[in-house]
Amino acid sequence: MTDAVMAPERRPGRFSGFVRWFVSDLRGAFSLTFLVALFVISVLGPWISPYAPAAQDLDAALATMSTQHWLGADDLGRDTLSRLIYGGMASLYASFLAVTIAVLIGVPVGILAGYLGGWVDAVISRIIDSFLSFPAIVLAIAVTGALGIGLTNGMISVGIVFAPQLARLVRARTLVVRNELYVDAARCFGGSTKRILWRHVLPNAIQPVIVQVTLLLAAALLAEASLSFLGLGIQPPDPSWGGMLARAYQNMEIAPEQMYPPGLAILFTALAFNTLGESLRVALDPTMKRN
């Protein structure tokens, strides 16, 4: 199906090649479009949202869909669509913050453990194991307790909780890559350890991380929702998808439709991250492309 697209006889530039590939992958293109749209809507939130996110209109409490409130209103009469738009920003910020922290800690730690081996590896691996033996959300709650309640602190703690997963993944890949002949060859050329790690080990060990990162973005989104649901994440009256879901849950019996907007937003965003991850993995691996 992709043959016609994949068979240009001249190699195009990296970027146009990437675009070309993307067009051939509709699922990936759709996910990317969805996420870009989500991002744009979140950034434009203050200008496009019909109401202020915290504006209460108790006459409209638990209103169903109408021309006034497209997606209804919550138990305090706050417009669901507006809160969804503002909450999107908070949720995206939260997921990216958590995953960035996880990558910044996990990848270097994993590479060092895998490449240096010996006692460094033994110590790091035991620490990773002990981190992994805690349920993630419990650990996040504990870290939030230490750092203080709030979205940023909550997501930093989620990032710390995710880091060992990445570290372990990177370590395992590094163990394989460091024994590759091209690493030996680079050593023979007199390449420094730093150079070998940067040019050879990292690019070849990072591939599963790209996929894992998108999975973690989805997981972080859910973690944000859980923490906010538990009241440890974003604080009222600021909106977030998790917080909205928690609020809607309390009124489930009176207005069940209130759960759908934040729930579906979380679902679709998580799905889009996952799909995009799969597409990226294929797109970034030169050996997966045909001649």
Add this chain to the structure above:
Amino acid sequence: MSSAQNHNSDRGILAVRNLRILFPTRDGRDTVKAIDGMDFEVRSGETFGIIGESGSGKTTLGRALVSLLPPTHGQILHDGTDPVTLGTGAFRKHRRDYQIIFQDPNAALNPRMTIIDSVVEPLEIMGQGDHASRRRRGIEVLERVGLAAEAADRYPHQLSGGQKQRVNIARVLTLRPKVIVCDEVVAALDVSIRGDVLNLFADLQREFGLTYVFITHDISVVSHISDRIAVTYLGKLMELGPAEDVVEHPLHPYTRALLSAEPVPLPSHLRVDRRIILEGEIPSPVEPPSGCRFRTRCPSVQPRCAKEVPAWRDVKPGHRVACHFATANGPPPDNQKAQRAS
């Protein structure tokens, strides 16, 4: 350059002294004696062939020669210098002169780097020139080894095995090394292109005054291009001498058996040579046989072979052998055990 190469030729550009390389076994209780006492020298400008079966320690030896593996005991001298004694910076500079080309041309290239990026990597490490001049130089070298400039921006998986091996050769050449260790460099290639690649090696040697250490299990390859040949068995050298001598008049029973295993392009009833079939497998390098390690498979074995390790002695000028009973006239005669194959 060539004058500088000659001044140390008396002690050899590579000198291996009582080399032993041991690895712990998986359970940690014993050691694999991959290299168990080797002494030889490689002279500047020659092609030094090393033959052996799989499991004879050839690959370990090749890696040790270019300092990818440290000797457990003994020394490997590079032009009189022991690289182990150098500081990190000096060592990184020093090792550029001693390069290796691996058996698997594919695994030796980073799959995520374009061909040209791989080829200019040594220049980049040396900090030579700017990006454009390195690229120009890389393309020059690629063309020298017979690759079109179009290959430069491709990725390794888009080239054939033979082309990839040429890329590996080109990459090493950018360093202008003194010694290149070739570890089974044509074993993974189609027979049809082996000849081309071997000829390329010969041309480059003439052009750049290279010293080769050619490691292979294929005696036809090694006898073709080598000046001298060393025969390894289970981590030790069995015989070492001028290529023609070793091939035409082997002194060790093992060398004779190896040579007789070469296929001859004649119908069986026309073949003059008998094939000597070695019994059994190569023994384990964890517990090599006592005395002479070849004794368990040797057609000329005597009681003395189990008791005494044969000396590594000169039987003829420049022709050494490790066998109690070998003489300048040849290996000891077979016992009745020698089998004949049709």
